[in-house]
Amino acid sequence: MSKSAVLILGAGSDMARALAHKYASAGHDIQLAARQVQRLAADQADIALRHGVAVSLHEFDALDLGTHPGFVQGLPSLPGIAICAVGLMGQQGESQTDMQKAALVMRSNFEGPACILALLANAFEQRGHGILVGIASVAGLRGRASNYVYGASKAGFVAFLSGLRNRLARGPVHVVTVLPGFVNTKMTEGMALPRRLLAQPADVADAVFRATQKRRDVIYVKPIWRLIMAIICALPERVFKKTSL
Amino acid sequence: MSTVSGWGQYPRLQAHLRKPQSPEALCALAQNGGPTIARGNGRAYGDSAINSRCTIDMRALNRMLQFCPDSGQLVAEAGVLLGDIIAAFLPRGWFPYVTPGTKFVTLGGAVAADVHGKNHHKEGGFGAYVDWLDLVDHSGQILRCSRSENPQLFQHTLGGMGLTGVIYRVALRLRPVSSGWIVQKRQVARDIGQAIALFEQAQDATYSVAWIDCLQRGAAMGRSLVMLGEHATPADLPPKARATPFAPPKRRQLHMPITPPSWVLNRATVRAFNALYYWQGARGPGHSLVDWDSYFYPLDAILGWNKIYGRRGFAQFQCVIPLAQAEAGLRALLAAISAAGAGSFLAVLKRLGAQDSPLSFPMAGYTLALDFPVTAKTLALMQQLDAITHHYGGRIYLAKDSRISRDMFHQTEPRAAPFARYRQASGAAGAWASAQSERLGL
Ligand SMILES: Cc1cc2nc3c(=O)[nH]c(=O)nc-3n(C[C@H](O)[C@H](O)[C@H](O)COP(=O)(O)OP(=O)(O)OC[C@H]3O[C@@H](n4cnc5c(N)ncnc54)[C@H](O)[C@@H]3O)c2cc1C
Ligand SMILES: NC(=O)c1ccc[n+]([C@@H]2O[C@H](COP(=O)([O-])OP(=O)(O)OC[C@H]3O[C@@H](n4cnc5c(N)ncnc54)[C@H](OP(=O)(O)O)[C@@H]3O)[C@@H](O)[C@H]2O)c1
Numbered sequence: 001m002s003k004s005a006v007l008i009l010g011a012g013s014d015m016a017r018a019l020a021h022k023y024a025s026a027g028h029d030i031q032l033a034a035r036q037v038q039r040l041a042a043d044q045a046d047i048a049l050r051h052g053v054a055v056s057l058h059e060f061d062a063l064d065l066g067t068h069p070g071f072v073q074g075l076p077s078l079p080g081i082a083i084c085a086v087g088l089m090g091q092q093g094e095s096q097t098d099m100q101k102a103a104l105v106m107r108s109n110f111e112g113p114a115c116i117l118a119l120l121a122n123a124f125e126q127r128g129h130g131i132l133v134g135i136a137s138v139a140g141l142r143g144r145a146s147n148y149v150y151g152a153s154k155a156g157f158v159a160f161l162s163g164l165r166n167r168l169a170r171g172p173v174h175v176v177t178v179l180p181g182f183v184n185t186k187m188t189e190g191m192a193l194p195r196r197l198l199a200q201p202a203d204v205a206d207a208v209f210r211a212t213q214k215r216r217d218v219i220y221v222k223p224i225w226r227l228i229m230a231i232i233c234a235l236p237e238r239v240f241k242k243t244s245l
Numbered sequence: 246m247s248t249v250s251g252w253g254q255y256p257r258l259q260a261h262l263r264k265p266q267s268p269e270a271l272c273a274l275a276q277n278g279g280p281t282i283a284r285g286n287g288r289a290y291g292d293s294a295i296n297s298r299c300t301i302d303m304r305a306l307n308r309m310l311q312f313c314p315d316s317g318q319l320v321a322e323a324g325v326l327l328g329d330i331i332a333a334f335l336p337r338g339w340f341p342y343v344t345p346g347t348k349f350v351t352l353g354g355a356v357a358a359d360v361h362g363k364n365h366h367k368e369g370g371f372g373a374y375v376d377w378l379d380l381v382d383h384s385g386q387i388l389r390c391s392r393s394e395n396p397q398l399f400q401h402t403l404g405g406m407g408l409t410g411v412i413y414r415v416a417l418r419l420r421p422v423s424s425g426w427i428v429q430k431r432q433v434a435r436d437i438g439q440a441i442a443l444f445e446q447a448q449d450a451t452y453s454v455a456w457i458d459c460l461q462r463g464a465a466m467g468r469s470l471v472m473l474g475e476h477a478t479p480a481d482l483p484p485k486a487r488a489t490p491f492a493p494p495k496r497r498q499l500h501m502p503i504t505p506p507s508w509v510l511n512r513a514t515v516r517a518f519n520a521l522y523y524w525q526g527a528r529g530p531g532h533s534l535v536d537w538d539s540y541f542y543p544l545d546a547i548l549g550w551n552k553i554y555g556r557r558g559f560a561q562f563q564c565v566i567p568l569a570q571a572e573a574g575l576r577a578l579l580a581a582i583s584a585a586g587a588g589s590f591l592a593v594l595k596r597l598g599a600q601d602s603p604l605s606f607p608m609a610g611y612t613l614a615l616d617f618p619v620t621a622k623t624l625a626l627m628q629q630l631d632a633i634t635h636h637y638g639g640r641i642y643l644a645k646d647s648r649i650s651r652d653m654f655h656q657t658e659p660r661a662a663p664f665a666r667y668r669q670a671s672g673a674a675g676a677w678a679s680a681q682s683e684r685l686g687l
Contacts, residue, residue, distance in 0.1 A: 039267070042310060045308065045309065045310045045311065046309050046310065049309045049311070049312055050309055050329070050332075051333075186266070
């Protein structure tokens, strides 16, 4: 295949799987990176069989920063596109009382994803091209009582991506920030979510694919979320603090 | 609890749905001690894929695992859709040997109902192309089943409607084809006798099917269009298409946004049928090239067409009448249908070949299928059709059934008791049950 490979970090999630199929169907080889990556052997076979591309598996823990340089070195080729879908919602209740757990949420959504994308950014810059995609969340746009530990760590990631994009804007490397609203995945299983606001993993994949083709900066998966978040962000703090959203 | 129904939206039942994401999670569910049933894509019409205590949605286990281009054998998880197999393999020159009238069925569902296509008379059922399968039994073990390994379990699983365990993986042989097109030959039959004669003359045709006009009575009863089909070779294609024999057909998918009353659909179909009937009758037998999607799956272009019957839902009546009695039996069925003036105006007729299975539907004979909106009147009519089927030595298709009585089922199905005994003896009876199997005592 002549198209550049696509690296997917946090490849075990439903969203990541949809992304892998989307890029494979367009003829890109796929690099799947996850913890205990051997459990993805069936997905590896499936993606390769359906789309006739090469698919490789790579052990990757976003929190094990020391292993990141070796991880990047070990890839069969430096990918053309790297997508980070790593994330951890945690439980807000626990995050309020157990600081170990709170820290794990913060690190999984911000520290880990930011560090690996930073390394890849440098490698892309040196090579002279590449696209980085960070899956953040609308939860990162304003902290809400119901999930602000998760939200704050996503906010950190959003700011990081924006800064990285700013730094690289004059060069050939591009950065895409993805701000999904509700997505129907394992993370949201069992939650009662309004159907009109709920995207499917395949919708995220389509939106990300278009965004990398058109080199968009910041995308919401369902356009309605842009409006919702504009309103939420416009509320004065003294009003916002009394809401329960 | 969620509300779950089959394709006919009747009956609607409350059920606990579970959706395992890995084979380990599936095996754990299998051991949870109590009746459970597997569910594929919910294309069976009635209650065969519902158990209120635990229904296992298999659609997350949908990975293709291996393909051997020498034998055409594909190994895949049971939740893979037939349509996905076609999407992946038709461009490489492979197609399923047997396909039902919709591509939105899972491999597991196709095996569990041992589905038939328009080629059963010649090539047999879906199960004939299954080399082996991996079945999760009630102890949570994965058992390899084939004609040589656990052969009894294998045979009872083909057509066993999920009542022997959960099919996790299937090794299916695909058919090599040299294009995505079908050469279709269309003929008219004045009545049911002529339709049967056309089928019998066409024993060698790969595919055969007829649409019957159910409104006709008397001499014209069974007036129909008989359609034969063969896979086209590149030589059959127009010169422009020969270089890309697998090019996807250009089709739009229409969603059914609202619920038009069923008479609107019926009028439209009957008008289209009549137009075609007279046109074809005037021209004599005609050949045409039809793309695979329009040929095998005409209804798939309208997503959600099952909603047109409204909230009460609909039922499909499908029976098979053994060959020797076929003409008399079909006449009796059509007479009852046209006298009642209910149901769809078109019925589908197919020729089935001989098959010897513990519970699979096909037998050498003719199978008739048509839809009815569910009302007291049509339920009564379908009971009458059950009785006619029984009288002529036929049986009904479990994958379409939502309403036959336990008594009538056992009268038409002498294989039911031995099947139930097999389940008792093997320990499957306590572990696997559907609303249908409980209703029918299977
Ligand atoms: C428009 C239309 C046309 C059709 N045409 C035909 C036709 O031409 N010929 C024909 O034979 N049928 C036909 N059917 C019926 C359909 O092919 C069968 O009902 C098939 O079983 C549906 O597959 P599914 O994946 O939707 O299974 P479901 O409807 O979800 O389940 C059907 C049965 O299979 C069992 N099952 C499903 N998955 C598994 C598994 N993994 N392990 C064990 N058991 C399992 C269920 O327990 C249930 O008993 C048609 C249906 C429709 C809606
Ligand atoms: N679902 C939504 O509504 C929604 C909305 C907005 C944004 N998002 C974001 O979308 C992304 C995908 O989420 P999802 O909904 O598909 O949920 P998910 O299934 O929970 O996916 C999160 C993935 O991150 C991986 N991960 C967590 N910590 C990791 C680590 N240290 N190293 C490597 N991988 C790690 C997990 O892998 P393991 O399997 O190893 O745990 C898991 O595959 C996440 O970033 C999430 O925050 C989701």
